[in-house]
Amino acid sequence: MVGTLLLLLSAATNTGHHVQAHGAGIIEDSGKFYMIGEDKTDGSAFQNINCYSSTNLVEWTFENALLTQQPSGDLGPNRVVERPKVIYNDATSTYVMYLHIDSSNYGEAKVGVATSDTVCGDYNYHGSYRPLGFESRDIGLFKDDDGSAYLLTEDRPNGLRIDALSDDYLNTTRNVYLWNRNIESPAIWKKNGYYFMFGSLLTGWDPNDNVYSYATSLSGPWSPWKEFADDGANTYSSQTSFILPWGDSAIYMGDRWKSSNLMRSTYVWLPLELTGTTDIWLKNRVNWVPDAKSRTWAPGPSESRYEGEAATLSGGAVKASCSGCSGSSVIGYLGGPDAGRLEWTGVRSDATTRTTLRIRHLNGDSKERRATVSVNGIEQQVAFLPSENMNTPASASVHCDLKAGSANTIVISTSDGSWAPDIDQVFVPLS
Numbered sequence: 001m002v003g004t005l006l007l008l009l010s011a012a013t014n015t016g017h018h019v020q021a022h023g024a025g026i027i028e029d030s031g032k033f034y035m036i037g038e039d040k041t042d043g044s045a046f047q048n049i050n051c052y053s054s055t056n057l058v059e060w061t062f063e064n065a066l067l068t069q070q071p072s073g074d075l076g077p078n079r080v081v082e083r084p085k086v087i088y089n090d091a092t093s094t095y096v097m098y099l100h101i102d103s104s105n106y107g108e109a110k111v112g113v114a115t116s117d118t119v120c121g122d123y124n125y126h127g128s129y130r131p132l133g134f135e136s137r138d139i140g141l142f143k144d145d146d147g148s149a150y151l152l153t154e155d156r157p158n159g160l161r162i163d164a165l166s167d168d169y170l171n172t173t174r175n176v177y178l179w180n181r182n183i184e185s186p187a188i189w190k191k192n193g194y195y196f197m198f199g200s201l202l203t204g205w206d207p208n209d210n211v212y213s214y215a216t217s218l219s220g221p222w223s224p225w226k227e228f229a230d231d232g233a234n235t236y237s238s239q240t241s242f243i244l245p246w247g248d249s250a251i252y253m254g255d256r257w258k259s260s261n262l263m264r265s266t267y268v269w270l271p272l273e274l275t276g277t278t279d280i281w282l283k284n285r286v287n288w289v290p291d292a293k294s295r296t297w298a299p300g301p302s303e304s305r306y307e308g309e310a311a312t313l314s315g316g317a318v319k320a321s322c323s324g325c326s327g328s329s330v331i332g333y334l335g336g337p338d339a340g341r342l343e344w345t346g347v348r349s350d351a352t353t354r355t356t357l358r359i360r361h362l363n364g365d366s367k368e369r370r371a372t373v374s375v376n377g378i379e380q381q382v383a384f385l386p387s388e389n390m391n392t393p394a395s396a397s398v399h400c401d402l403k404a405g406s407a408n409t410i411v412i413s414t415s416d417g418s419w420a421p422d423i424d425q426v427f428v429p430l431s
């Protein structure tokens with residue numbers, strides 16, 4: 001019962017709001033994955049550090065805001081609080097979070113530390129410091145097999161550093177390695193005795209061709225940096241955030257930042273492919289299927305496409321033109337006072353399965369729109385992020401159960417008079 005994991009995470013299963021966990025890290029705890037990242041609902045400045053849980057990496061449930069905005073101080077208004085990463089300290093039985101802490105002009109360049117007794121409980125903020133006295137902007141954490149842990153930190157005047165943490169993980173004790181090069185968004189993956197450091201070049205919110213380096217010891221020697229995705233594809237328009245070990249390989253987790261409206265930044269998750277001992281490649285994919293039990297993955301199924309203009313419309317729903325949409329048309333006025341409604345019948349699946357639909361939509365607002373998506377009578381609230389403009393569709397994903405055969409029905413509407421997004425088309429997995 002594994003769905004199709006998509007490039008685009010959509011609504012959390014229990015809130016109907018889009019997942020807000022940017023610059024995230026993942027920690028596994030008692031058989032669950034916890035994703036901890038930044039809430040960018042209202043722009044760049046700090047709002048919350050959010051935690052979501054999942055058992056399959058596909059469907060995520062909102063758990064808690066681990067840190068929330070305070071009246072003043074490091075976590076006050078107009079502060080930079082970015083890239084939270086959490087590791088567990090076995091000796092102190094404590095979850096330790098590191099964050100990039102900064103003033104709005106990025107002049108402070110510090111790390112913050114917070115701790116909790118439970119992975120997604122309220123965290124106790126301990127304050128901030130410059131690790132070993134050096135500037136620190138983007139950060140990552142790495143916990144080695146022997147329990148020793150390391151801060152990965154971008155020091156703008158000097159380069160990318162690996163600093164050892166104290167036994168309680170609350171302080172840095174010594175520098176382990178310094179690359180005399182500015183690499184940000186650092187993340188380490190260890191496999192078969194090799195350490196792989198991933199990171200991005202410095203191009204602000206815009207993506208670039210991210211790179212990796214490897215070594216058999218954290219203190220080096222490290223290999224020259226090289227790209228791991230198609231040259232010129234800017235890591236498929238994303239920036240490294242975290243590398244999640246996954247069986248024989250790992251999953252690349254990146255952020256597709258949208259600097260003009262950060263809340264509509266999305267998540268690019270793709271399987272890394274390791275050939276031999278050190279050759280890593282990331283291939284772009286529309287969809288793929290992770291299996292959390294076996295820690296394997298498979299290419300995604302092929303999909304059928306159903307156009308909005310081929311659906312049955314009722315209420316106020318009307319067809320409109322959209323130059324970037326499939327068939328140059330889109331269905332608008334869904335929801336609203338006239339209860340616009342779109343219904344696809346005869347939707348085919350070759351299997352009775354839980355799966356993921358991809359819906360292409362337009363939303364000209366600066367905030368998400370919501371719609372009720374009903375699949376075979378089972379309704380869920382789905383969030384649709386703003387699109388680039390009213391001629392370039394964005395994507396949302398919906399996890400649902402399909403029956404084998406051609407008797408599936410998908411309905412999009414709203415029940416509260418609010419406006420749904422305009423709908424271009426839906427992609428439905430065949431198997």
Ligand SMILES: *[C@@H]1O[C@H](CO)[C@@H](O)[C@H](O)[C@H]1NC(C)=O
Binds near residue numbers: 173174
């Ligand atoms: C952290 O370590 C530095 C030296 O690496 C030391 O100067 C500082 O006092 C330590 N901080 C705490 C709170 O122990």
